[in-house]
Amino acid sequence: MTGTRWQHSAELVTEIMSLVAERSTLERQTALESFVFEYFSNVEIEDIEHAEVADWYGAVLSHWNFARQRAPGETRIRAYNPHTQTHGWQSTHSVLEIVCDDRPFLLDSVRMALERQGLTVHLIIHPVMGVGRNDQGMIETVERLTHRARGGSGDAESASPRAGLPAEAIMHLELDRQPEQTLAEVGQIVRAALDDVVAVVDDWPSMVRNIDAVMAALKSGPPPIPATELEEGVEFLSWLRNDHFTFLGYREYRLVDASESDATGALQPVAGSGLGLLRELDGHPPRVLTSLTPEALRIAREPELLIITKSNHRSTVHRPSYLDYIGVKRFDADGKVIGEYRFMGLFTSAAYNRSPMNIPLLANKLRRVLTRSSFAPRGHAEKALLNILETFPRDQLFQLPEEELYETALGILHLEERRRPRVFIHRERFGRFYSALVFVPRERFNTVTRQLIQETLETTLGASGSEFTVSLGESVLARLHFILHVEGEPPLPIDQPALEARLRDLTRSWNDELTANILDYFGEARGVGLVRRYGEAFRADYREDYTPRVAVHDIEHMEALDRSADGLSLAVYRPLEAPPDQLRMKLFHPGSPVSLSDALPMLENMGLRVEDENPAKIKRGDGPRIWMHDFGMRSADGSEVDLEAVRTLFHEAFSQIWVGNVENDGFNRLVIGVGLGWRQVVVLRAYYRYLRQIRLPFSQAYVERALANNAAIVRDLVALFETRFDPTLGDERETRATALVERIGAALDGVASLDEDRILQSYLALIRATTRTNYYQRQSNGRDAEGVPKSYLSFKFDPALVPDMPRPRPMYEIFVYSPRVEGVHLRGGPVARGGLRWSDRAEDFRTEVLGLVKAQMVKNAVIVPVGSKGGF
Template sequence: MASNDQRRVGDMKQSIVDGIVAARVQSKTLSNPSQTRQYLQQYVKNVPVEDLQGRSEAIMARVALEHLEFGAVRRRGQALLRIFNPTEKEHGYVSAFTFVEMVNDDMAFLVDSVSAAINRHNLAVHITVHPIISVTRNSKGRLTSIAKPGDKGAKSESYIRFGIERETDPVQLNILQHEINKVLRDVRVAVRDWQKMRKRMLETRDLLENGPKNVDPLLRSESKALLTWLEDEHFTFLGYREYKLSNKGKHVYLHSVAGSGLGVLSRDERGSGSVELTTEMKRLTRSRDWLILTKANSRSTVHRTAFLDYVGVKVYDKKGNAVGERRFIGLLTSIAYNESPKNIPLLRHKIQKVFERANVNESGHRGKALSHIIETYPREELFQSTVQDLARTTIGILNLQDRQRVKFFLRRDAFRRFFSCLVFVPREKYTTSIRRQTEALLKAAFDGVSVDSAVQISESALARVHIIVRTAEGVRPRISIQDIENRIVNLVITWSDRLQNALLSEFGREEGERLFKSYGRIFPAGFQADTLPSEACSDIRRLDKMLTENAQRTVDLYVPINSEPGSLHFCVYSMGQPISLSDALPIMENMGVSVYSERPYEAKLESGQSFWIQDFELVVDAGKSVDFEAVDARFEECFLAVLGGEAENDGLNRLVFNGGLDWRQTSLLRCYAKHIQQLGLPFSQAYMEDVLVSHASLVPLLVEQFELQFDPAVS
C-alpha cells in the first residue's frame, strides 16, 4: 500500500514538473528553448510535491526564470541576494509570502545558515527551493549556457529561494538583508579556510611536545589524541587565530597575532587586539594542562544557531612556560554527539578518573548505572567539566537512584561567563511551565542576561533540564545551592502534593491517605487555581460524607479569608447534576442576599459519576457585617427546605438573615399573613413582608409569644 501511495505521489509530481517545463514562457538569458527546459527541469526537480500542488504551472515557470535572470551576471565569489514582496504589476503574481532569493557559488551550510538567520528575526520559513545548477559564464560573469554536471568549463551554482512569513516593513526588510549578507560572508570564509584550519589543528597537536613540567604523560597523549579526533570529521571548523602572552609588571596581556586569523576570525576586527587577563584567565594559564574546552560567548552564524564551541590550546616554550594560545572556534558535529564518550580521547581519561573517585566496579550494578549516566550526560558538559566537577555531579546523580525528588547541580564556567545547571524533576510533574519558571528563577538568582535550556525525558523516573544562564562580565552573585534547590521544589510541588500534606495534617496519616487516594486527583484545574488545599479538605470531607450517607445534595455557607464586610460564599454540593441557576438564585435573593457570581466545578469520581461544587459569592446589604455563627445553620437549612418543597419561597425568608428566625418560624409568620389576607384586611403579603423585615428586631418577640402560648414543651 505504501509503495502504491509513493508511486501515485511520484506520478503526480512528474505531471506537475512536465507542465512547468512545457509552459509557454521565454527566457531573456537563454535563447535556446531546450536550454530553458533543461534549466526548469533542474530547478523544480527536488521541490516537494506539496509545494508544487495547487499553483499555476506557468507562474512557477516564470518564477524560476526570473530567478535565473537575477543571477544572469555574477562573478565567481560574488553572492547575489534580494528580498521582495511580489506584485501583479512587477512580477505577474501575488503571494501571501515574502521571498528571499540568492545566487551563490555552491558550498556547504548555505541553506541552514540563512534559514537560521531568518528564524532569528521571528519569521517562519514556509517554502524552500534549492537547486544546484551547472552553468557556464564568460569572462565578465555573464551566464552563457546551462550545462550538465561535470561538463568542461561548467561551475555548480546554488540557487536558493525561501518563501517566508510576510514582512512589509522596509526597515525590517533592510535589517534582514544586512543580516543575511553577513551570514553569507561568514559561510564563505569558513568554507574557504576549512582545510587550512584542519591543517592548523594537526600542527598545533605537534606543539604539545612542549608543556608544563612533571605533567602526566597520559594527559599529554590524550590531549594530542583529542585534537586528532576533532580534526577527523568531529568538529566543524569556523574560525582560528593565534595569540601571544606578554607581561607588564603584574599585568598579563593576550595579543592576537596579526595575519594568523582564518575563517570567521580572519577579519582583524573580530576578536583581535589585546586583552588583559582576568584572575580566572591567569589561573588557567598556570594550570597543568594544554586544553581549554568551553563555550564562546557568541552564537554561530554558520550552520546552526548555537553558542560556538571554543577549543583553546595553550602553547608552551621549551622551559614549560605558557607563552600563547591557538584558538579554534566551531561546532561539534553530529558524529561527535553520537559517539560513546568512552571512545573519545580525553573524555575516556576523565571517565576513568570518575570511576576511581566513585570507587565502584564498572561491571557491577552501580558501575553500569554510572556508565549510563555518563553516556547520556550533556556532551558539552563532558568536555568542559573538570574531573572534580564531573565526579561530583555524576556521583550525585547516581545517588539519586530514580528517587522522586528535585535535585539541583551547578557548575561555573572557567571564565566566569555562565552557570551550567542540571535540574532533576520527577517526570510526572515536569511541564513546560515548570521549565519556564525554573529558567526565570535561575536567571534572577544569578543576575543572568540570557537563558538556554535542553530537556531530556527518558524511561527514568526523573526528567532532566540542562539550563545555561549567561551573566554579564564581572558579575559575582552570592548564591546558595540549597536555597535555590528549595525554591525549585516550591515550583515543582503541585496543588495535589499540598492537598495530600493538608489531608495528612487534618485527618492523620491513615485517614488522610485514604481520602487522598480516593479524592486527591479528581478536582479540575479551575478549582485548584481558586481553592487553597487547606480549604479543599472540608470539601473532601463533605463529599466523603455524602457518599457514605448516599446524600444527593448538601450546602455550606462560609466566610472566605480576608473577605470584605458583608461578603459571604455559599457552596452547593450536588451528585450527578448541578443545581440550575433559575432554581438557586430566587431562593437566595428571597433570603435577603445579592448573588454576585457563581463558579461551578465538576469533579469526576473514579466510578465515573460527576460531583459538582457550585460556589456562589453573596453580599448582604453592601458593607453590613454578618454574625456568621448565628446565621450559618439557619441559612443552610432554609435553602434546603425551600429547594425540597418543605417551605415556600417568598420574602419572609429574609427574616432568616435579618430577624434571627429559622425556616419553621418564618412558616408561622407566613401562616398569620395568609389568615390576615383571608380576613379581608387591605394588606398584601409583599407589604406585610416589608413591614416585618423593617421591624426585624420585634419579629422574634411575636414568635416567642406564640411559642409561650402554644408550645407544649414550655411549662
C-alpha cells in the same frame, strides 16, 4: 513523492516550460529551460500550488535574469517585494534571491540569519546546478550535477559536476512581507552570514593543516607536562580531526605579561594567524573576540595542555549554537605558558552520539570517577553510575573538573528514582555562564513548569539569558539542562537548599499540594485516610478553578455528608475580590446532581439573585460520587450582606427548606434581610397564616415585603414573642416585654405606609393576644439528647385581644401550623361541646368552622349553652 503528486508537479512545470518556449529567444532557450527544470526539480507540489502559473513563470524568469551574469566568486543577493507592474509577477511575501558558488552550510546559515531577525520563512527553493559561463560571466550552459557538495553536513568537500561545470547555489526564499528599508537591512545581514560561510569553507583546509601541525609539534617537541596528559591531548586532537569537530575559526595568541600590556597581562592575537570566523579582513579585528578577566588570565597561565569550553558567541555558520572553544597551550622550555592555539567550531553529531568511553580525554576521566566511587566492578551501583556518566550532557563532560563531575554524578545516583526535584549548578571556569542540571518528576514536567524553573534560575543566578534541553528517558525523572549566561560580577553564593525548596514548590502538582494541606489541616492520624479517599478525587475542571487549600475545606463538607440527616452539606462564602452584596454558596450532594429547578427558587425566595453556577463531580476512593454546585449570588435588592452574621442562619434555613421542614416562600428572605433564624421565620409565617384566616386583606407577597422593609421592627416583634414565652426567663419577663412594646410602638410611628403599619400592628396584637405556645417544646429524634423542635407550631389566643376578628368571638382559640397541615379549634366557653372536621377550603377554613360553631350553639343550647369546633 507519490505518483499523483509528481504528475501534478510535472504538469505545473510543463506549463511553465510552455511559457518559456513561447516567450524566450532562441539563443538562450535551451539554457533557460534547463534552469527552469532544475529550479523546480525537488520542490513539493504543496509548496508551489498556492500561486498562479504566471507568477511562478515570473518568479523563475526574474531569478534567471538576476543570475544570468555573475563574476567568478561573486555572491549576488536581492531582497524585494514582487509587484506585477515592476517585476512582472507578484507574491504576498517578500522574496530573497541568492546566487553564489555552492558551498557547505549555505542554506543553514541563511536561515539562521533570518531567524535572528525574527523573520518567518514560508518557502525555500534551493537547486544546485552546474553552470557554464563565458568570459563576461553570462550563462551559456545549465546542467544537472552528478552529485552535490554535502553542504551543511559538516565537511567542506567541493562539488563534482559533470564536464567540469562549476556548482552554483540558487536560493529563492519567501519571507514575511517587509518594508523596502527593512529588506535592504535583510540583504546586508544575509551577505554577512554568507561572507562567514566563505571564510570558513575557504579556510577549512588551512585550519585542518594547523591542527595537524600542532599535533606534530607536540610530538616532536613535547612540552614539560606529564606524559599521560600529553598523550591524551594529542589523541583527543586527532579524534577532533577525524570528523568529530566542524572547524569554524582558528587563531594563534601570545601570552604577554604586564610589561608588554596596559593590564596585568593579556592574550595578544598573532597578526595574520586568523582563519575562518577569526580571520582578519581589511585590517579589522576578528569577527569573534574574547575579553580576558583576571580569572581567565589565571587559567591561561595554568600549565595544562588543553582548554575545552564554550565561547560566549553564537555561531553564524551551520548551527546557531554557542561555539566550542578548544585551546592548545604553548610552552617554553621551562614549562611556562607563552601562548595558545585556539580552534573554534562545533562538535559534530558523531561526537555527541558516540559513547564517552570511546572518546579520548573523557574515557580516562570517566574511569577515574568509577574507580573513585569504590563500587563493585560490574555491580549494579557501578552500572548505574556509568549510565549516568554516559548520558551526562556531553559538553559538561568536557568542561567539568573531575571532582565536580564525581560529586554531581554521585548526587544523581543518590536520587535513586525519587520523585523529588534536585538541581546541580556549576559555574563555567571563565565565569561566563552557569550550567544547571535540574531533575523533576516526569509526570509534573510541562512547558509551564519548565518556564517557571528557567525564570527562577535566571533570577537566582543573575543571568541575562538562557537555553535549555530536555531529556525524557525511561526514568521517573525528567532531566532539564540549562545554560545560563551571566554578565559582570558573579552573584552571591547560591543557597542550594532554598533554591531546591523553591523548585519543589514550582514542580509540586495540585495533588501534591492537596496531600500536604490535608495532612496539615486534619493531622496525620486522620489525614492519611483522607488522602487515600480524596487524593485522586478531583478532576481537572475542579483543579483549574480551586486551590488545594480550598479543596481541604470542601473535603470537610463532604465528610459531613456521612453524618448529615438531610443528605446535604453547605458552605456560604465570599471571595476576597467580591463586593459586599455578593456571595457564593457551595452545595454538596451525594450520588446525583441537584436539580437547578429545585435549588434556584429556594435561593431566590431567600432574597438572592443567582448569577452563575459552577458544577463539579468528585469521585472519592470509596463511596458514591459527590456533586458540588457552586452558586454565584447577589442580594436581590443590592443591599450589603453581613456574611459573618447570617452564615449559620443561612445554612440552617436552607437545609430545613431542602428537607421540607420549612416552606419555600418569600418569608425566607427575612433570614438574610433581617437576620432571623429559620424558626423565627416560621413564627412570622404561622402568624400570617392565622391573620389570613381572620381576613387580613393583604396578600402573602405584600406582607412579606412589608416585613422585609421594616427589619428593626420585625426583630423587635420576634424578640417580644420570645420574651413572653421563653421558659428560662423569670421576674424580668414583664419588664422586658413592656420595654419592647413601647419601642415597637415608637417605631411604628415612623412607618410611612398605612398598609405596612396595619400589617405590623396586626402582628403586634396577635403576639400580645397569644397566651401559650409550644415553640420551646422539643421532641426526640433518636440522636440528640436534647431532641429537636417539634415539626409544628401551635398558639393559644385570647380572641378578646385580637382586633378585627370576625364575630362571634370564641372565649379561646388554638391555631396549629406546619408545612403539611393547618388547623384551628374555637371554644365558646370553659364547657363547650363540638368536634373536629376536615375542610377543603384552604384559604378560609376558619370561616367554615366559625359557622359550625354558631350552628352548634343553636343546636345544643338546651344541653350546653356554648359550642366548640375544630377544623383543618
